[in-house]
Amino acid sequence: MSLIDLIGVPFDGYGRPGNQARAAAALRDVGLLSSFGGRSIRLQPDITLPPQTRERAASSGLMNEPALIAMVETLHTLVRDALAAGRFPMVYGADCSVLLGVLPALRDVAGEAGLVFVDGHEDAVTMNASPDGEVANMEIALLLGLTGNQAPETLRKRLPALQPKALAMLGQRDGTWIRKLGVASLSDLGVMLLTPDAIATDPAQRARDAVGHVAAHAPRWWLHIDLDVLAEEDFAAARIGPEDPALPGGLRWNELTALVSAAFRAGGCVGCSLVIYNPDRDTNGAAGRRIVQFVADVAPAIPSE
Numbered sequence: 001m002s003l004i005d006l007i008g009v010p011f012d013g014y015g016r017p018g019n020q021a022r023a024a025a026a027l028r029d030v031g032l033l034s035s036f037g038g039r040s041i042r043l044q045p046d047i048t049l050p051p052q053t054r055e056r057a058a059s060s061g062l063m064n065e066p067a068l069i070a071m072v073e074t075l076h077t078l079v080r081d082a083l084a085a086g087r088f089p090m091v092y093g094a095d096c097s098v099l100l101g102v103l104p105a106l107r108d109v110a111g112e113a114g115l116v117f118v119d120g121h122e123d124a125v126t127m128n129a130s131p132d133g134e135v136a137n138m139e140i141a142l143l144l145g146l147t148g149n150q151a152p153e154t155l156r157k158r159l160p161a162l163q164p165k166a167l168a169m170l171g172q173r174d175g176t177w178i179r180k181l182g183v184a185s186l187s188d189l190g191v192m193l194l195t196p197d198a199i200a201t202d203p204a205q206r207a208r209d210a211v212g213h214v215a216a217h218a219p220r221w222w223l224h225i226d227l228d229v230l231a232e233e234d235f236a237a238a239r240i241g242p243e244d245p246a247l248p249g250g251l252r253w254n255e256l257t258a259l260v261s262a263a264f265r266a267g268g269c270v271g272c273s274l275v276i277y278n279p280d281r282d283t284n285g286a287a288g289r290r291i292v293q294f295v296a297d298v299a300p301a302i303p304s305e
Contacts, residue, residue, distance in 0.1 A: 005082045008046035009094035011071045013136040015054035015064035018280045024093030026279035030288040035296040047074045056133040060150050063133040069154045075101030083109040091273040095136035104158035114166040114218030116210050119226035121174040129181045166218040168192040168210035171229035173247050203255045204262035211266035223272040237287035238276050257297045264301035
């Protein structure tokens with residue numbers, strides 16, 4: 001039975017001292033480590049980052065660039081080593097920019113990377129169209145090589161790391177926002193994209209559809225879960241940044257649980273990430289405890305070999 005490597009990431013894409021930067025520790029405080037049942041886990045120390053800042057880098061325009069680069073480089077090493085050793089890395093805390101370290105690591109170990117991407121946003125904003133330089137709105141565009149000519153060399157040297165045919169997106173509902181920015185939907189490029197309404201008809205089957213699509217091109221794939229895929233009434237402690245308004249609609253907890261469990265059981269998943277929990281919006285810890293319950297619900301389905 002493969003060991004689950006828990007990798008906490010104290011990073012906030014907006015450079016704030018709390019918010020997502022506190023998520024990993026806050027989840028441990030409300031019982032994350034007890035949510036894996038009888039599975040063997042190894043708790044890695046949270047990765048170490050330089051002081052975070054809301055400033056945008058002069059050359060790239062990226063916000064919080066020094067901490068971002070340090071996070072991506074450290075995650076690349078940790079995830080690459082875990083995968084090479086046959087362990088199952090689970091990255092938690094922070095935001096979707098963790099994929100800039102994770103996917104290149106998977107590509108480097110497996111030769112190609114697949115991604116099942118569960119998120120309320122497509123995260124394919126180009127660097128030129130970004131209103132604030134916050135990289136968690138553009139990591140998919142970077143991974144696909146659709147943007148990033150002005151990105152720092154540390155990021156560019158490992159990109160692109162993903163092919164459109166090896167990507168399935170589930171839960172996106174940000175069409176109005178990306179049209180406002182003048183950014184094309186990835187569905188226009190032939191990327192598989194399933195809306196919350198499409199998923200709600202049969203979450204488990206939609207998960208199997210997505211995995212089948214990805215695995216046909218990349219047999220070893222990563223599962224990414226951004227909790228802003230959930231409806232606001234089920235989960236209000238997602239990141240809400242200056243240019244990231246709450247979205248209408250979304251999945252319910254039972255739908256997300258069925259989706260993720262079926263994806264794990266479909267075969268080929270070698271690691272996962274669980275991001276976008278803002279403990280600063282969770283004064284009594286209830287949202288954090290609900291995340292821990294979700295992990296406990298899906299943990300039996302995490303691949304064991």
